[in-house]
Amino acid sequence: MTIPISYYLILSGVVFLTGIVGVLIRRNIIAILLSVELMLNATNINFVAFSDYFRDLGGQVFVFFALTVAAAEVAVGLAIIIALHRSRSTINIEEFNLLKW
């Protein structure tokens, strides 16, 4: 008995929305980056589910690339956080309003 593809879509949609909510409501920059990881994982679940559904390995290869981009994003993002913390000595997102109109 196989699982319908729509269940995987619902699961990844819920996880993605959780990530969006986390990005929008958290004030800690590290928590915001963790929420971005949630969204990337939601897309990975989608990719693998469709890869199984269409019997095509391209989806799994794309998960591989998404993983690469996630690793790069984490490295650069955490470096930016460290630089910000060094200059402002806070990581509360509402203190960084230089580009806010």
Added chain:
Amino acid sequence: MSQLFFVYFAGMIIAASVLVVALKNPVYSALSLLVMFFHVAGLFITLHAEFLAAVQIIVYAGAILVLYLFVVMILNVKQDDRYHSQWRIAGFVCVPLLIEVMVLLSGGAETSTTGPRAALASSAKTIAPDNTLAIGQTLFSTYLFPFEVASLVLLVAMIGAIVLAKREIGEQDNPNPMVRTKAAE
């Protein structure tokens, strides 16, 4: 049986991801993200992606999360983390998106049983039993150029992280490097 596994993994993934957003301490958020990564890896195994499950655990749980925990402990953040004042905007964005997803899925649910899976089942394409071998062959034949681009992305990210995170040269012992060079001359 597979439905039981799916329900367990999906429930744990959703619960852990809600906890990532809800918990106030970043260390606890990172640890519940770890739980979520392990369950996503389990879900990958039920979807016949064993190699990706291993990579998920090694790269995400082993490398990325350790990096997060390092930064959390380097910065030593105090626990004054309240929720952002943008939560109204968050609700405004997410509730319509959730409704859209529900509408799309309820519309497409009845056609999904006679979808491409039935058409593809008749063709000779099946997922190879050796998942790692098949992914390697796909990666190094069809996706060779994106693979090289991905390695370049990693290199750029590494250099960028070093440049962003390191201190200026001579910043520690002398706040004004111009004076120092003049004195050295």
